[in-house]
Structures are given as structure tokens and as C-alpha cells.
Amino acid sequence: MDAEKNESVNIYDIAEMANVSIATVSRVVNGSDKVSPATRRKVEEIIKEVGYKPNAFAKGLGLNTMHTVGILTPNVADAFMAAAVYYLEQEMRGYGYDCLLSCSGFQPEGKRNQLDLLLSKHVDALVLVGSTYAGSGKDSKETDYIREAAKKVPVFLINGSVRGRNVYVTVCDDTKAVRSVTESLIACGCKDILFMTDSRSYSANKKRSGYEEAMQKTGLPLRQELIRFVRNDIGFVREYLHREKPVFDAVVATEDGIAIGVLKYAADLGIRVPEELQIVGYNDSRMALACEPELSSIDNGLKMMCIETVRRLMDILQGRRADKKTVVPCQIIERGTTRFLKR
Amino acid sequence: MDAEKNESVNIYDIAEMANVSIATVSRVVNGSDKVSPATRRKVEEIIKEVGYKPNAFAKGLGLNTMHTVGILTPNVADAFMAAAVYYLEQEMRGYGYDCLLSCSGFQPEGKRNQLDLLLSKHVDALVLVGSTYAGSGKDSKETDYIREAAKKVPVFLINGSVRGRNVYVTVCDDTKAVRSVTESLIACGCKDILFMTDSRSYSANKKRSGYEEAMQKTGLPLRQELIRFVRNDIGFVREYLHREKPVFDAVVATEDGIAIGVLKYAADLGIRVPEELQIVGYNDSRMALACEPELSSIDNGLKMMCIETVRRLMDILQGRRADKKTVVPCQIIERGTTRFLKR
């Protein structure tokens, strides 16, 4: 009816209207059992009537928490990051936590600044999405700022690994997935398998390891000219290949965009996919269904990573213990650009 | 060197160390000019040394603001929404504001709940992204909850229109864009132009109006069987067309995903695009570059909408006036699925 006049109604007002003390009102609001049913009903009624909502700042000041966790991502416009934020937000909300979102970009300075900013708002925990936060190594100076932040609140990394007290990581088994598809390609008779990536991040390195392991395992020589660094941009990759003219009969790409660039290039030259050229992308984005033929892609289990992260985050926040590192499996989605099964 | 021991150092500690009162420290922190240069230097030095950061809750309690604006979106996993959040976050940060993100889903109950939640955290303003928040009409009961929220903080809508005190809207000229492409198709000689949409939202209705206006303007009959409601899903659309077998020589779709479904269908039947069939998508997503031929699409000027929204939001927050409604133009991106120019 009239739940609108709660502009500045506070606990004192409610107390007065109900002829009780603010302590009692507080108890009712926080569901304490130390209050008689009669009193409770009376207070609850008035609260509902005037639409009283406790002031979050005052609450935060005393309790030093606002049930908010900070999410840091280099760029939410990226489909992968966006999906991660979506899953995280959903999960958190289920536990009654809100999300403070911040985009840091890929520069160290931005990362540090945004992290500090989030911290200054007293988030209860931090979730860092994306392998960019892991730096290139594991214990290098690059990631000191993360350990620094972990002194104040637990820090959770998704798709990146950093060691430190109070920092928890969730990753997927990129190495295994890439090794597996590479081996499948080799089994199909592919000789010149191009590995194309746009990054030297932690996860990109894991993928590359998978490629190299497959080569070694099957006794093939590891040729440097088969490893190419490009931009995750369909047009760029297409032109790059026209310019460089590498010899290859298969491609493992670390991004769907790269893979589709290859597909476009093949179409330009009339190379038949998958008969003459097999292509595997990464992340299983919507683009994988848009191209022709549809792109085989590796699903990195993002949703599971997010769910797993939040689950452990809540464990920590509620004083329980949690694994410091969790690995979730990737899934290989075979579509029209490969023929692993139909050899 | 050692900016880490700021765990619980407060304004009193600083005051004591500097032999001044907390009032003076506060003045220094907030850049008041009523403080002598000597005192200022001394205090600033100590603040830097111990890494003092004012407590955001206490500040919020006094000032009743934490320089945070709430962003509500039905689903950040959607590329369009994600991009919007990205642009908004970037812009806000430029003004020193942070973003509290919330995903409400498409159900009325979720919308109301998340809005209340955001409000309870004392955001300084709200930005609602997506036409779902505008309901289907303009002043209907559906949108009362928005006007309700607007009693507390200014509410900004992106891609949706709602009337009310303290609510501001930014939209793009969907009607004009769709009318324009439809007219172009008619000028190309298309007779059976399918309009395919996945929604009856405010913006979907605007697009439909554009289609209908073009028909009327050129004297063509408005045939109901040419307006189709489908899901924004490539596979769904493809099968839908195989099943329904409508007769058409052009398609205007309200989502790129729908348009690509049509493209796939055409490929199945060997229909040549754009010679025998022209297709226009919407939102100019990355998928538009992934398909073959590349999809002509309407760019709804999202970035400009976001920038424009934040600009006016800051005007309002700083006590200035701002336009209640801003319309930004769409842009038609012509690629391989149309031949407007080469008639």
C-alpha cells in the first residue's frame, strides 16, 4: 500500500512507535530468539508498515562488512569474462552476497589501482577473473600485489594460478585438453599442426604445454615455426595467413576468434574443412555456431569453475576450510571442423 | 616500502601521531584550504607513511553516499548487456564512481528484488540496462517499481523508455534504422520481407514499427504472416524455417543470432546470399564477422548511449539539470548479406 515513506526512518523511530528499545528492534530484525512472540509480532508489523530498512552503512561500520565481494576482470565486454561475471553473480546472490564489479584493463597499474579501490570499500573477498592476473610465472614479483591484498581478505583466482597465504585458485585442465585434441589430430594423420595463440598468459602457457606434450609423446619434432602469436581478431588472422603462407594441415587455436580467422582463410583458398584442414577453437563461444562449418571448440568449464569458486569462497567466509587449488576438466565439443571420430 | 600496516589505523591514530586533532586530519584528507601548509605537510607525511585509508563505511554513514551507482541488467552473459556494463563501468570510473552490479533476470519479481537490494546499499543512482525494464507500454503498472525507486535516487534507463519524475532515458532510434533498411530492401526489389524477432519488449516494438512504417510509406500491404516470433538461437531459427517454409526474399532480424539462423537455412537449401536472399541482423556482434558471408547488421550505438547516460548522470549527481530523454542514432553496417549499394 504505502511502503515508500522509509526515506529516513531509523531504528529509533521503530522503537518509539512500538514502545520498545532499539535493542529489541535490532533483535527482531536480526532474528534473535531472545524476544517474546508478542513483541516480535508488534515490531514486525510496524516495520512492514513503514517499510523500514536498516542502514547498510551503519551496519557495515559496526560489523565491518557489507556482504559484498569484489569482482575484478580486465574487461567485461569479453564474452568469456562476461559469462564468468554472470555465473559468479548468480551464485553469490544465492548466498546473500552482492558483487562490486571493477574492470582493471591489462596494465599492472590498473590492476593495482582497482584492487585497492575494491579493498577500500571493504569487500569481504575478492574474485579475480582471467589469467592475466596470474602474470606469466608463478611466484614472480608480478603477483605480489595479489598476496598483498590477500593479507586483508581472501582472494580467489579463476583461470589463473598464484601461490600465497589466503589466495585460492580455480583452474581448468587446459594442458590436458589441448594435449588430447592435438593427439587426436595426429591420430587423424595431421603432420603440420599449427598452434595459434594471442597471449603469453598463464593459461595460454598451459595450452601450449599441452600442444608440446602431445608432440613429444607421439615422437614428433617440436618445430618453432608451427607456434604463432596473433591477435584474437578474425580479420587479422585471415590476413596474417595470407601474408605468411605457412604450411599446415591442422590448427589448434587458443581463442574461437582465431580459429574462425583460419576458417575464413581456408574458404578464401578453397581449402576444404575438415577434409584437408582441421581446426579447433577455444571457449565454445556463440561464434562457434555462427560459422560454416560449425567450429569444434574446447569448453573450459567456466560455469563449473565459477560455481566451485563461490562454494569455497563461502566456506572461507563462514570460517570453514577450503582447498587452495581446484582443477575442473575441460570438455571437447566436436563439430564440423574436425573429424576425430570418423576416421 | 611498507604501505601495508593500515589494517585498523584510523583518523585518531593519525591525529595522535601528528599532534593535531582529528578535525585537522579530516581537513587534510578532504583537501580543505583551512589548514596551514606546515600542518598539512606533516599530516600528509604520516598518512603516507602508515598508509592510512579513511573507512568507507564511516564516511558513508555520515555523508550517506559511497560514490557507487547500481547497474541492473537482466543478464550480463548476453554480449550486448556485457558491453553496456563495460562502457558504463569505464565511464563511471572516470568520474570516481564505482559500480554495484546486479542481474535481475527477466521476471518482475527478480527485477523488484534486485532493485530494492541495490537501493538498500545506498547507491547514488541506478542504471537499468535493457528494454526489458520498460515493460511493453509506456505508463503501465508494469513500470511502477521504477518510479518508486526514482523517489529515492535518480534512475537512468538504457534502451528503454519510462516516464516519471527523476527517471531519465537514453534510447537509440531503432524505428528509423529498421525503416531505413526495410526501405533499402524494397528499393532492391524485395517483395516478401520477413521481420523476425524474439521479443515484444519496448525496443522490439520500436523495430517493428520501423518495419511497418516502411511498408506503409512504400504502399506495400502489411502481411501478418511476414512477422515471425522466434527464439534468438541459430539452431532454433534454422529448424523453424525448415518446418514453416515461409516464402521470402529478405529478412530483417532483431538479433544477429536470428539472422545467422536464416543464413544457415539458406545454405542448407542452396539459396544464394545476397543474390536471392538478403539478410540484416541487429547489434553488430562478433558473430556478424564469423559467418559467411559476413552479416550486415544494425549497430545500435550502445557505446554512445552509455557515454551519454553517464554524462547526464553526473550532471544530476552534481546538482545540474539534464535532459530527460536522449536519442542516439543507429548505424547500418553493410556487409555481405545485403546489396543496398550495388543495385
Add this chain to the structure above:
DNA sequence: TTGTATGCGTTATCAA
């Protein structure tokens, strides 16, 4: 079961 009093860390209003 209920009430009183205090602390949480700021900002702002007065006096000095």
C-alpha cells in the same frame, strides 16, 4: 525478556 550505554570512524558545527 527487555533496556541502557557504548563503540564503530567519519564529517560538520561551533568555539576558541
Add this chain to the structure above:
DNA sequence: TTGATAACGCATACAA
């Protein structure tokens, strides 16, 4: 130019 002190709204230890 400074300092003392009162809000701000809530939770809670302690008293009753």
C-alpha cells in the same frame, strides 16, 4: 587556523 564534540544508525555487552 585549530580543536572539542555532536551527529550518523546500528549491534551488542552488560544490567535489570
